[in-house]
Amino acid sequence: MRGFLVSTLAIAATLLSTSAARPLVKVHPGTANDIVITNKNTVNATTTALSNGTIPANSSTVQITPRSSTSGRLPLSLVNNFAGNINAYVTGLDKNNALVMLQPDGNWYYPQSDPSATTPQPINGNVGIPLGAQGSTTSITLTDYISAARVWFAAGELKFFTVWNPATNGPSLVEPSAVNPSDPSAGVNWGFVELTNTAEGGLYANISYVDFVGLALGMSLLSGDGSIQTALGLQPKAVASICAALASQGQTDGQEWDNLCQADENGDPLRVIAPSDFLSTNAESFAEYYTEYIDEVWTQYATNTLSIDTQAAAGTVACTVQGSLITCAGDNRGYAKPTPSDIFGCNSGPFAIAGTDNDVHRAIVPRLCAAFNRSTLTVSGGDLQPGVGAKSYYTANPTNWYSAIVHQHEVDGKGYAFAYDDVNPSGDINQSGVVADANPTVLTVTIGGPSTS
Numbered sequence: 001m002r003g004f005l006v007s008t009l010a011i012a013a014t015l016l017s018t019s020a021a022r023p024l025v026k027v028h029p030g031t032a033n034d035i036v037i038t039n040k041n042t043v044n045a046t047t048t049a050l051s052n053g054t055i056p057a058n059s060s061t062v063q064i065t066p067r068s069s070t071s072g073r074l075p076l077s078l079v080n081n082f083a084g085n086i087n088a089y090v091t092g093l094d095k096n097n098a099l100v101m102l103q104p105d106g107n108w109y110y111p112q113s114d115p116s117a118t119t120p121q122p123i124n125g126n127v128g129i130p131l132g133a134q135g136s137t138t139s140i141t142l143t144d145y146i147s148a149a150r151v152w153f154a155a156g157e158l159k160f161f162t163v164w165n166p167a168t169n170g171p172s173l174v175e176p177s178a179v180n181p182s183d184p185s186a187g188v189n190w191g192f193v194e195l196t197n198t199a200e201g202g203l204y205a206n207i208s209y210v211d212f213v214g215l216a217l218g219m220s221l222l223s224g225d226g227s228i229q230t231a232l233g234l235q236p237k238a239v240a241s242i243c244a245a246l247a248s249q250g251q252t253d254g255q256e257w258d259n260l261c262q263a264d265e266n267g268d269p270l271r272v273i274a275p276s277d278f279l280s281t282n283a284e285s286f287a288e289y290y291t292e293y294i295d296e297v298w299t300q301y302a303t304n305t306l307s308i309d310t311q312a313a314a315g316t317v318a319c320t321v322q323g324s325l326i327t328c329a330g331d332n333r334g335y336a337k338p339t340p341s342d343i344f345g346c347n348s349g350p351f352a353i354a355g356t357d358n359d360v361h362r363a364i365v366p367r368l369c370a371a372f373n374r375s376t377l378t379v380s381g382g383d384l385q386p387g388v389g390a391k392s393y394y395t396a397n398p399t400n401w402y403s404a405i406v407h408q409h410e411v412d413g414k415g416y417a418f419a420y421d422d423v424n425p426s427g428d429i430n431q432s433g434v435v436a437d438a439n440p441t442v443l444t445v446t447i448g449g450p451s452t453s
């Protein structure tokens, strides 16, 4: 009888929730006219190169003497675990800081731009690198240093554009944008890893979910000393299950978590947008989401001390609410109550860093932001930040369910899901998903989920 009741209730709940579910946001890929240029989908070179890579003598920008081009070699091993054809693309800045893409023959392609064009101009060079079939590994080599680079992977073709940049009399790169459902590449399933490989700093590569989650990618770096660092990335089919989890969260708390998902024309989930990016075009969403939690935090730390470990010279500093602000010892200014957009974006309102801010302030912003995002300020032990470990992240409600659910679908829990995800208690798991080495030997990227053997 009890079982019957429970299952009847479950069916009723399912029916209710089905009727409450909103349709997924469907993408409608457009043309160059539908591109929205922002600082998130552009790369601005500081030098303009001719199409053969030469920096003209009268270039309006600072000329950089090319360094030796022998040691920037970085072999990439691209493992295709995706059931379908994948194209890779490499974008970035060469050692002179000029805009480049990689050609299948291993040479740089130098995109040019048209000063008289009024819409973004497509890059029509030979810049798509087809990978072998599912189960195969394709080896390519970046023959020279590259910075601000991305290695893109797409189940189809991505469209890259340039616009004229008057500051350098040359091209700015316009990349596919995950946030814009009308972007010319919006109907394609894609993702990227970011990397910088310089003579000074060596290789630094990451998988970032700060803005969106798309095609499942993982990384493994064989370092010069023979050690291996990994960030395994998302489980295969993660996007569909993240969308299902967000839809269910939306039904629980009535917030628009489901609208973070974008689907293709058939309604199949393609990608998930981070709440900060969603809010940039849907300003009224999540309006009261954090209000009570923030009030609770303010009440708690009006009478209790919040200790923030700067993990730097200032050591642990004491913070309390004074008047309307959280104020910390040695900090040049206090923190007003954040809005949801401040919390999800971490670079506005009380979390915007000003040029005049001191080191204590600069250390507290990421730690306080991370604490709001992970909702650790009111949990037991939350009066020391960072203090509680990853198992206490996202255990209080409200929280950043995008970040929480994305981390659940990472094979090893690593990969930035928000800007300050590298804030962790010293010695605890570093959730950032970065691999770095001064003498990289080979960077392996797996596409479509990790290899099972």
Ligand SMILES: *[C@@H]1O[C@H](CO)[C@@H](O)[C@H](O)[C@H]1NC(C)=O
Residues within 6 Å of the ligand: 037, 038, 039, 040, 042, 043, 044, 164, 165, 166, 172
């Ligand atoms: C690049 O320059 C354009 C204007 O030419 C600007 O809109 C865009 O925000 C810049 N991108 C970055 C990353 O600063």
Ligand SMILES: *[C@@H]1O[C@H](CO)[C@@H](O)[C@H](O)[C@H]1NC(C)=O
Residues within 6 Å of the ligand: 050, 052, 053, 054
């Ligand atoms: C690149 O092209 C310019 C202009 O055509 C030419 O002067 C220069 O010698 C070329 N550089 C190389 C390395 O081929």
Ligand SMILES: *[C@@H]1O[C@H](CO)[C@@H](O)[C@H](O)[C@H]1NC(C)=O
Residues within 6 Å of the ligand: 056, 058, 059, 060, 169
């Ligand atoms: C550089 O010189 C070339 C040919 O001498 C000219 O066409 C071009 O406009 C000049 N560029 C700048 C930025 O002055």
Ligand SMILES: *[C@@H]1O[C@H](CO)[C@@H](O)[C@H](O)[C@H]1NC(C)=O
Residues within 6 Å of the ligand: 148, 149, 194, 195, 196, 204, 205, 206, 208, 210, 416, 419
């Ligand atoms: C990831 O790496 C790129 C390239 O090195 C860097 O510009 C970017 O800030 C990194 N992202 C995060 C979230 O640290």
Ligand SMILES: *[C@@H]1O[C@H](CO)[C@@H](O)[C@H](O)[C@H]1NC(C)=O
Residues within 6 Å of the ligand: 210, 274, 275, 276, 342, 343, 344, 345, 346, 347, 368, 369, 370, 371, 372, 373, 400, 402, 403, 417, 418, 419, 420
């Ligand atoms: C919260 O997470 C979002 C991603 O969902 C990220 O963009 C933002 O920087 C994070 N905010 C804070 C306060 O850490």
Ligand SMILES: *[C@@H]1O[C@H](CO)[C@@H](O)[C@H](O)[C@H]1NC(C)=O
Residues within 6 Å of the ligand: 422, 423, 424, 425, 426, 430, 431, 432, 434, 436
């Ligand atoms: C986590 O790793 C990133 C990248 O290597 C680094 O910048 C950050 O400082 C690390 N965080 C901690 C707490 O070790």
